[in-house]
Amino acid sequence: MPLWFELAALMVAAYGxxxxxxxxxxxxxxxxxx
Amino acid sequence: xNELLQTYWPLIVAALLVGIAIAWxxxxxxxxxxxxxxxxxxxDEGAAPAERNKxxxxxxxxxxxxxxxxxxxxxxxxxxxxxxxxxKGLGPKLAATLRGLGVTSFAQxxxxxxxxxxxxxxxxxxxxxxxxxxxxVGQAKLLAQGDESGFAERYGKLS
Numbered sequence: 022m023p024l025w026f027e028l029a030a031l032m033v034a035a036y037g038x039x040x041x042x043x044x045x046x047x048x049x050x051x052x053x054x055x
Numbered sequence: 056x057n058e059l060l061q062t063y064w065p066l067i068v069a070a071l072l073v074g075i076a077i078a079w080x081x082x083x084x085x086x087x088x089x090x091x092x093x094x095x096x097x098x099d100e101g102a103a104p105a106e107r108n109k110x111x112x113x114x115x116x117x118x119x120x121x122x123x124x125x126x127x128x129x130x131x132x133x134x135x136x137x138x139x140x141x142x143k144g145l146g147p148k149l150a151a152t153l154r155g156l157g158v159t160s161f162a163q164x165x166x167x168x169x170x171x172x173x174x175x176x177x178x179x180x181x182x183x184x185x186x187x188x189x190x191x192v193g194q195a196k197l198l199a200q201g202d203e204s205g206f207a208e209r210y211g212k213l214s
C-alpha cells in the first residue's frame with residue numbers, strides 16, 4: 022500500500038472522527054430541541 | 056502505521072480539527088435563529104403614539120351597548136350569549152367573528168338597522184352579504200321571541 026494512500030486514509034478517518042465528535046457535542050442536542 | 060502517525064500526527068490532528076469545525080458549523084452555528092428585521096423599532100416613533108393609544112384606551116367608549124327594538128321581547132340570554140349558529144347561514148366561524156365584535160345574542164342581531172348591518176357586514180370578509188341574503192335580522196327576531204314554529208314556517212326547521 023503506498024504511503025500517500027495510508028496517510029490519506031488516516032486523514033479521512035480523523036476527519037470523520039471530528040465530524041462524529043461535533044455531532045455528539047452539538048448535533049444530538051439540537052435534534053432533541055426541534 | 057505507528058511510524059506514519061509519529062511522522063504525520065500534525066496532519067491527522069488538523070484533519071480531526073477540520074472535521075470538528077465543520078460539524079460545529081453544520082450542527083450548531085448555521086442552525087441558530089437569527090433576527091434580521093429591517094423594520095424600525097416602534098420606539099423610534101417617540102412616545103407620542105403610545106400616549107395617544109393610552110388616551111384612547113382610557114377614554115369612555117364611543118358607543119353604548121345596543122338595546123333591542125321595542126317590538127322585540129327578548130328571551131333572557133344566557134351569560135355566555137345565545138347559540139348564534141341556530142341562525143341559518145351563520146356557522147361556527149361567523150359566530151366566532153360576531154362574538155369578537157361583541158355580538159352574542161339574537162336580540163342584538165334583531166336590533167340591527169341598515170347602518171349597523173353595513174358596519175358588521177364589512178367585518179365578515181368572504182362572508183360579506185350573508186346578513187341580508189339569509190335575513191339574519193328576521194331570523195334573529197323570531198329566535199329572540201322564542202317563536203320556533205314561526206321560524207320553522209318561514210325559514211325551515213331549526214337545526
